[in-house]
Amino acid sequence: MKLLEERIRKDGILKEGNVLKVDNFLNHQMDIELFNEMGKEWKKLFADKNINKVLTIEASGIGIACIVAQYFNVPVVFAKKAQSINIDGEVYSTKIESFTHKKVYDVIVSKKYIGPEDHVLIIDDFLANGCALQGLIQLVEDAGATVEGIGIAIEKGFQQGGKIIRNKGIKLESLAIVDGMNPETGEIIFRKQKQS
Numbered sequence: 001m002k003l004l005e006e007r008i009r010k011d012g013i014l015k016e017g018n019v020l021k022v023d024n025f026l027n028h029q030m031d032i033e034l035f036n037e038m039g040k041e042w043k044k045l046f047a048d049k050n051i052n053k054v055l056t057i058e059a060s061g062i063g064i065a066c067i068v069a070q071y072f073n074v075p076v077v078f079a080k081k082a083q084s085i086n087i088d089g090e091v092y093s094t095k096i097e098s099f100t101h102k103k104v105y106d107v108i109v110s111k112k113y114i115g116p117e118d119h120v121l122i123i124d125d126f127l128a129n130g131c132a133l134q135g136l137i138q139l140v141e142d143a144g145a146t147v148e149g150i151g152i153a154i155e156k157g158f159q160q161g162g163k164i165i166r167n168k169g170i171k172l173e174s175l176a177i178v179d180g181m182n183p184e185t186g187e188i189i190f191r192k193q194k195q196s
């Protein structure tokens with residue numbers, strides 16, 4: 001998506017360790033006009049899917065998911081990062097390993113808010129190694145629901161997450177895929193995609 005790529009070039013900050021900071025418009029301050037355009041784009045890309053629920057994970061997925069859900073006229077459920085001590089039979093739970101934060105945490109969704117009748121669009125801000133996303137897919141499957149697709153704002157194409165998810169046969173639409181970045185020169189290489 002041209003608009004998002006341009007914004008990343010303008011306001012994205014390249015950090016050591018292949019980290020792309022986008023606090024100006026996505027991860028701290030949020031540009032709702034941009035989120036609206038992203039919502040419209042995903043609505044087009046998933047036009048052939050019957051989606052009745054958007055699922056994301058706290059924290060930074062929630063803002064995007066809420067705007068996107070308006071284009072599908074469906075509710076948003078966000079998976080919660082929990083402590084094992086709070087997990088009971090009322091929730092689906094899975095473990096997610098964060099490479100960035102070097103720890104394993106539990107993620108839960110109440111059985112009240114996801115079930116076999118659900119056709120889910122998963123939304124998140126970043127896709128890197130894909131651990132968070134694989135956890136969300138696991139939760140949907142445990143609930144007997146269907147993953148209709150996944151929408152990611154920024155995929156780091158040089159990490160393995162995108163490949164793993166696409167190999168599962170799931171329709172994954174990342175609005176910007178960063179295939180390379182150089183913190184010294186500020187250069188960012190985007191993958192060419194058929195999007196507006």
Ligand code: G4P
Pocket residue numbers: 018019020021022027057058059060061097098099100101125126127128129130131132133156161
């Ligand atoms: P993975 O889920 O793809 O395996 O990601 P990983 O564990 O490597 O990343 C941990 C967190 O860092 C995730 O957020 C992920 O979205 C975010 N992240 C990964 N790479 C980048 C990057 O280059 N830039 C930015 N801004 N974020 C990145 P999280 O733990 O779910 O936290 P939250 O921010 O959603 O609360």
Ligand code: NA
Pocket residue numbers: 057058059060061124125126
């Ligand atoms: Na996130």
Ligand code: NA
Pocket residue numbers: 060125126
């Ligand atoms: Na994040």
